[in-house]
Amino acid sequence: MWRDIPVPFYLTVNLFEVQNPQEVLQGAKPKVNQRGPYVYREFKYKTNITFYDNDTVSYLEYRQLFFRPDLSNGTEDEYIVMPNILMLGAAVMMENLPSFVKFLLSGALAGLKQEAFINRTVGEILWGYEDPLLDTINAIVPGMIPYKGKFGIFVEFNNTNSGLFTVNTGMKNISQVHMVDSWNGLKKVNYWRSNQCNMINGTAGEMWPPYMSPTSLEFYSPDACRSMKLVYEQSGQFKGVPTYRFVAPKTLFANGTDYPPNEGFCPCRQSGIQNVSSCRLNAPMFISHPHFYNADPSLVDAVEGLHPSREEHALFLDVHPVTGIPMNCSIKLQLNLYMKQVSGILQTGKIQPVVMPLLWFAESGYIDGSVLSQFYTNLVLIPSILDYLQYIFLGLSVPLIISAALMMMSQEKCSLFWSSNKKNSDSYKATQAPHAGKLPPVKVLREARL
Template sequence: MVAAGRRVAVGLGAVGAVCLLLGGCLLLAGPAIVKEQVLKNVRIDPSSISFNMWRDIPVPFYLTVNLFEVQNPQEVLQGAKPKVNQRGPYVYREFKYKTNITFHDNDTVSYLEYRQLFFRPDLSNGTEDEYIVMPNILMLGAAVMMENLPSFVKLLLSGALAGLKQEAFINRTVGEILWGYEDPLLDTINALVPGLIPYKGKFGIFIEFNNTNSGLFTVNTGMKNISQVHMVDSWNGLKKVNYWRTNECNMINGTAGEMWPPYMSPTSLEFYSPDACRSMTLVYEQSGKFKGVPTYRFVAPKTLFANGTDYPPNEGFCPCRQSGIQNVSSCRLNAPMFISHPHFYNADPSLVDAVEGLHPSREEHALFLDVHPVTGIPMNCSIKLQLNQYMKQVSGILQTGKIQPVVMPLLWFAESGYIDGSVLSQFYTNLVLIPSILDYLQYIFLGLSVPLIISAALVMMSQKSSKEKHPHDPTTQSPPPQPSETTPLLQDTGTQSQDTAEA
């Protein structure tokens, strides 16, 4: 019994020690192993897991466009408030891929990223063949741009506009408005004011958006310094742009907007947007989960498009108007164009009041990024922007009528996408499930080791106490000797002695 009890105690102690050892190893080495794998696989390197995702984005992206139809164009020409109706959405499947990928010796890589758009009528509310009444962007923009020119030049332009039957509002199809239409006004403007507009033949809001790249990006690979991975080193060879009035506003900060360095803190993130001609900062809002994957949600602060009066650091983006819209004329051929959140969300209320039919809301018009903080990879995003045009009556150009000065919304669009399918499964397994299992195992092993070792000690103490209390216990003595083959001889000898005595 003592030997058996001792064996039980030794077995329990051995198993407990093994559990303690495994738990301790996982506690100390587990996070380091996971971190090593993360750092190895988020670098821009052909051997990393995320490289193919970075090169050919597998996430299905969609471009959703909503146009603002002007419902009272004749009244607007007489000085009335514009009344608009949102049309759409018109949805396009967006494919992104990188070409000209070139690695450099200074831990950077250069590339061109192209995008292709394909109309999805099954997801859209309308077709590209629908007609919509909108401001004549080209004519009204040229009028404002030429406002300070000599009167005779403006009269020449007005006469030319009349000859070309140009009006302040046009009735065109969605496809023409977005992707271009023939307009002889382009050649006329170029003849009167050479170099004013670089377009020739066709004009469309997104004419340079499809089958084009967003410029030559050079970003850090993270091979030597993982904290700099995906951070932009230069764009089109520039360390900073020259569109704005201050160095701070001209800086190219953050990443290219696709991924961020791993192990993010819940503060803010930055990216450079060629479409907005500037770097943009989003701030942390809350933690959450996207299909089981932990995320940080980043949103636009109210100061993103604030004017210089309300937010002095934005003074460099001026000349400014009301808060909530940013003047992008300096990077849009000096055309009077502004960007904002859709429906002037988070903007000065006067902008909303100046146009009837706008209904800003956080749920529909706020942009967001849900990023996995461990890897810096976006899981779900929707970047929303609105394009607006400043228009007004310009003396000498009769076509502008009596239009009151107004920042007119033209359209708003959202680029949205989220990780799903096999990509999500692989991501979840490698970066969420396995680390979670390792995390749970370390506590299971440590939790088991304590009762096992205590049980072993108790068994040993029980055996020792029992032996001290019962030193002569038969169960603790050696068994008596067994009869041997000599016993019959002893019995015979005893019988013979008895017979002798009787004789």
């Protein structure tokens, strides 16, 4: 089950369609409409499993995604107007370059008929489309973008692995089971500006050590390029199985001003969004909660059509505390692009600086079917029966103990009575013993002599 996870996982994607692209180019506030969800069945399996003498095991975990139109609100063939991530991102990245370089890029963009907004299908936006701009950028600024020919937000997400994880087996110390020893051979990453932010903490996000305390849990997320810490919210049940619910604290994506330990993730903007440009080819990308939930209100106000809510946009993990196995989970993240007018690049028009939401996705899964039945029977039902049986046996033992005590007391009285009678009898016999064998005295009648 650890190698080939039997739990059904789903990737749910919601795209933000820009409804007023021409007005945005003139400096207006962007207006978006959420499209979707587009649902994909996600299969996970581990390969290259290697055990080591220091009680660790390494593996590659692959994921495969298959579109589920029956669960989706729309198809992959639908067209959606979205920001041209490649062009607008490159413009911001080249903002501080010499003017002649930006002039060359602007001319190349015009020759390739590139615009600030594109009208592409869902499938193209997510899984890639042919774009000659990639080769042009690589020709002008070699090495800036490693992709060639095809670009998509999730182009490297399907049929790929999340890196080489090495985790503890817990053979000698069960409290360390599943804890990450290294990722891609690294004890810590080098994306961020502080040792604390670069640390690889917790597990790989699948399981945690057993006998959990209601405090917090951590896991390393290659997609977010960092370790993430969730805090205990409440105890509950999932289909009869007791769970601890862990949620994201408000400080998870806070900036360094509001939460100093996050200073290492800067340069920062408003609280509630994290700059991931250092692990995304220096592109001006930010991650956040969906609809900027738990973020600075100015981020929501800058884009029309966002409606953050705790019920729909908060992430959570429901974990069985005894085993450390998640019973129900939904990890939600939003991908955002910082875009603005860049002098010298005419295609950026008069776009006002804004953190533009592109899409948000949720990876979710829950234990169900035969796995849930087996889990419930072995880890909930049988222990509960044994727990009740001990009180039943204790209740049955009380009258038995009392009866045994009464019997012992009764036997003791009988023994004392028997011993007393026997003693009296023996004493009587002892007093009569000297006279045994003698005849009673004969009275001589002197009258008879007369």
